Each structure stands twice: as structure tokens, then as C-alpha cells.
Amino acid sequence: MASTTNQSNAGAEHQWDLMRASFDGDWQGVTTWYGRESAGMDLTRGQSDPAGSMYAISFSDANTGLWHGTGLRFASNGERKFPLQKHNYNLSNNCWHFQDTAGQSSLEMDGSAGRAGHEINFFTSRSRSMIIALYQWQEEYGMVLQSLAATPFRCQRACVDPVRDGPDSQQNLFQAIAGWPGMEQELRPGKWPENAPPKRPIAGFASRSFQKHDVNGYFADNLMCSVPGSLHQGPFDLNFGCMLSAKSFVHLIIEYDEKHQLTRWVERRYQPTMEG
Numbered sequence: 001m002a003s004t005t006n007q008s009n010a011g012a013e014h015q016w017d018l019m020r021a022s023f024d025g026d027w028q029g030v031t032t033w034y035g036r037e038s039a040g041m042d043l044t045r046g047q048s049d050p051a052g053s054m055y056a057i058s059f060s061d062a063n064t065g066l067w068h069g070t071g072l073r074f075a076s077n078g079e080r081k082f083p084l085q086k087h088n089y090n091l092s093n094n095c096w097h098f099q100d101t102a103g104q105s106s107l108e109m110d111g112s113a114g115r116a117g118h119e120i121n122f123f124t125s126r127s128r129s130m131i132i133a134l135y136q137w138q139e140e141y142g143m144v145l146q147s148l149a150a151t152p153f154r155c156q157r158a159c160v161d162p163v164r165d166g167p168d169s170q171q172n173l174f175q176a177i178a179g180w181p182g183m184e185q186e187l188r189p190g191k192w193p194e195n196a197p198p199k200r201p202i203a204g205f206a207s208r209s210f211q212k213h214d215v216n217g218y219f220a221d222n223l224m225c226s227v228p229g230s231l232h233q234g235p236f237d238l239n240f241g242c243m244l245s246a247k248s249f250v251h252l253i254i255e256y257d258e259k260h261q262l263t264r265w266v267e268r269r270y271q272p273t274m275e276g
Helices: 002-023 170-177
Strands: 025-029 032-037 053-061 064-070 079-085 095-097 101-105 115-124 127-138 142-155 182-187 200-202 215-218 223-227 236-245 248-256 262-270
Touching: 002 095, 002 101, 002 115, 025 127, 101 248, 101 262, 115 236, 115 248, 127 223, 127 236, 142 215, 142 223, 170 215
Parallel strands: none
Antiparallel strands: 025 053, 025 142, 032 142, 053 064, 064 079, 095 101, 101 115, 115 127, 127 142, 182 200, 182 262, 215 223, 223 236, 236 248, 248 262
């Protein structure tokens, strides 16, 4: 039992260390929100505040930090602060961290909480490409996708990364990366590994492995998603991705079982050659 507890603690500490390494920064960007209309999700007209928002995330030592957000949509007066402490970080197990992909997810999407959401961040250099998906319970339809958001964050502490170029459509992007070989890693809630999870080779990229659902969006920073507009019975997954460069595409999959309980996060990284 002691050995299991020590492994669990080491895994949680590794998640904390990955969070510090990725999120430490002054992240500025304009978030564009896309909402549901009477006919379904409207991904053609987004709403944004040109002033943007700032997420200042800093650490005074290896165990203590501060999250300070301004220009926030859902916070009182647009601002919120909360401490970050290693000893009580992620006790709910809803935050997850790969080396350069991280976020937070609702572990249950069965409607019991009335709403559920996901935040996915794709990191490279001093860029943080964030996508959000929010679901809400409706008596007539069950869990329904209510809104999507995308933010091309850039860290203001260092030389700011430029605007990211990319294909002008999701289909053109898929054509460009078709057949790229990939490697896959997975994480499971509460079962955090002490080191990076093992990588497994996977088949070359095919659009059908990503584009599975009725809501397919392509946003700023080459962010994209394929998610269900409403949840039905049985297991399902949510798909998010980002073209980080001309030689790097990341696909993040969030899987749920037949009871709509989160089972695992899967990160797939594709490159023209795995050495490149």
C-alpha cells in the first residue's frame, strides 16, 4: 500500500511540474466565442472583445504560484485570482498534462451536474493555443454543445511569437498531413505516471480518425475540433487538434464510456517523418 501511495504522489508531483513548465507566463490573446443558434452551432460568426484577456501565471517557488486572469468573460468585473499550491493541486483529477498539451476536463458528462466543459491547450515555444468546449443539460435534448471558444495566446515575457500561418481550411490541412506517421500517449484520471507515459507508433494520419462528429470547427492558430452537437447513449469521444508548424500536428482525444464517465486522454503527434 505504501508503495502504491508513493507512486501516486510521485505521479501527481510530475503533473504539477509539467503544469509549471507549460503555464508559467503572461499569456495575452483575444478569445473568439461561437454559440448555439436555433438551427444548431454557428461557427461562421464569432464574438470577441478586441481588448483581449491576460492570464498571468507565476510561481514564487517550486511549490507555490498565483493565477491572475483579467478580461475574463465569466468572472466578476472580468478579473479573478486564485493561489496555486503543490500540496492541494488537482485533487479532483480533472486537470491533465502531457509534455506540451494540457488542460482540464469534466470527468462526467451524464448531465448530473447540469453542465460540463473542456479546456485544451497546445503549447509550442512561447505560444499557447487554447480551445474550449462547453456543454449544458437541456430537458428536451439532454447534454448539448452550448459554445466553443478559441484563443491564440502569446507570452508577453519573452520575444512574442508571430501569427501562425496555416492552410485556409480544415480540409486543406487534412490533405497536407495525410499519411503522416504518428506516436500516441495516454493518461487516465487519477492514475498519473511518475514519468512521461510510453509512446506507441500509430497508423498514418487519415481525416476519418479526426472528423467523426457533426460539429467540425477550424479556428485561429490552426485550432480545430470535431465534437458531437448533442450526446446520445453509449460511449463517445471528443476530438481537438492544432497544426503547430509545417511539420507538427497534434490530435487530442477525450474518451468517455457508456455511462459518460471520462476514461482517458489520448495525445497523438504527427510529423512528416518521426525524426523531423
